[in-house]
Amino acid sequence: MNEIVxxxxxxxxxxxxxxxxxxxxxxxxAFNRMQAGTKATTLGSILFLLGIxxxxxxxxxxxxxxxxxxxxxxxxxxxxxxxxxxxxxKRIGARLEPDALAAEDGGKEAGxxx
Amino acid sequence: MRTVKQRILSFLGLWGVWLLLTAPWNSEEAxxxxxxxxxxxxxxxxxxxxxxxxxxxxxxxxxxxxxxxxFTKALVLSNxxxxxRVLHPRLPIAPxxxxxxxxxxxPLGRLLLANSITLTPGTITVEMRGEDVFxxxxxxADADPEGATxxxxxxxxxxxxxxxx
Numbered sequence: 001m002n003e004i005v006x007x008x009x010x011x012x013x014x015x016x017x018x019x020x021x022x023x024x025x026x027x028x029x030a031f032n033r034m035q036a037g038t039k040a041t042t043l044g045s046i047l048f049l050l051g052i053x054x055x056x057x058x059x060x061x062x063x064x065x066x067x068x069x070x071x072x073x074x075x076x077x078x079x080x081x082x083x084x085x086x087x088x089x090k091r092i093g094a095r096l097e098p099d100a101l102a103a104e105d106g107g108k109e110a111g112x113x114x
Numbered sequence: 115m116r117t118v119k120q121r122i123l124s125f126l127g128l129w130g131v132w133l134l135l136t137a138p139w140n141s142e143e144a145x146x147x148x149x150x151x152x153x154x155x156x157x158x159x160x161x162x163x164x165x166x167x168x169x170x171x172x173x174x175x176x177x178x179x180x181x182x183x184x185f186t187k188a189l190v191l192s193n194x195x196x197x198x199r200v201l202h203p204r205l206p207i208a209p210x211x212x213x214x215x216x217x218x219x220x221p222l223g224r225l226l227l228a229n230s231i232t233l234t235p236g237t238i239t240v241e242m243r244g245e246d247v248f249x250x251x252x253x254x255a256d257a258d259p260e261g262a263t264x265x266x267x268x269x270x271x272x273x274x275x276x277x278x279x
Contacts, residue, residue: 016193019200036200042189042235061134065134097254100210
């Protein structure tokens with residue numbers, strides 16, 4: 001019984017991995033690809049690991065630790081990637097309307113902004 | 115007081131991780147883990163550690179549990195929303211960066227808010243300057259700061275305010 005429930009939970013998780021792979025191909029620029037990619041790392045890996053935990057109850061604690069570590073560390077790298085993408089937004093052809101961050105920077109650095 | 119709270123929290127955190135790692139429990143392993151966790155928690159550590167911002171009253175703990183469910187619901191709903199946008203043939207996105215304001219004062223509160231925003235698909239925290247948070251939003255529904263604040267931050271903030279100000 002546990003095996004079947006766990007297998008379906010893992011299947012639902014891998015469905016989100018598939019959806020975010022489709023999103024990576026379809027989205028137009030780095031920011032939106034990250035948005036699609038966030039799906040894989042959040043609900044995708046959480047459901048996948050939970051499914052393994054349900055299949056093998058002895059491993060549930062270890063899976064919970066993995067989920068907590070993913071939830072704590074994933075936003076840090078996402079944030080660094082988003083900042084880097086924003087610094088290079090012209091070169092990667094990102095379309096942002098409105099861009100409140102550039103407007104804030106533009107107001108302060110109008111003198112030497114190229 | 116603050117450092118005592120930090121030591122208790124880091125002891126509980128370390129011991130909790132140990133217990134989860136050694137899942138089919140026996141009392142010897144649990145006791146050995148508790149001793150080592152106590153030793154590590156007794157080491158001197160920085161006063162600036164954000165753990166001290168967590169409040170431990172009964173109301174804060176109840177809110178922490180409530181926040182877990184609120185966040186899970188937001189996570190599932192926004193996952194389904196982004197999945198719908200990815201599969202829609204016309205790709206209905208209107209990306210942009212909006213500025214939102216937060217009322218949270220403590221570093222831990224702001225960290226939790228920014229990470230919650232990034233973890234829900236559809237919004238990514240790009241930059242944080244003082245109380246201004248710059249968020250990349252896959253479909254900008256409201257470009258004006260107040261409307262965007264209500265839409266993105268509103269649901270999380272009232273819980274985080276109770277948990278860690």
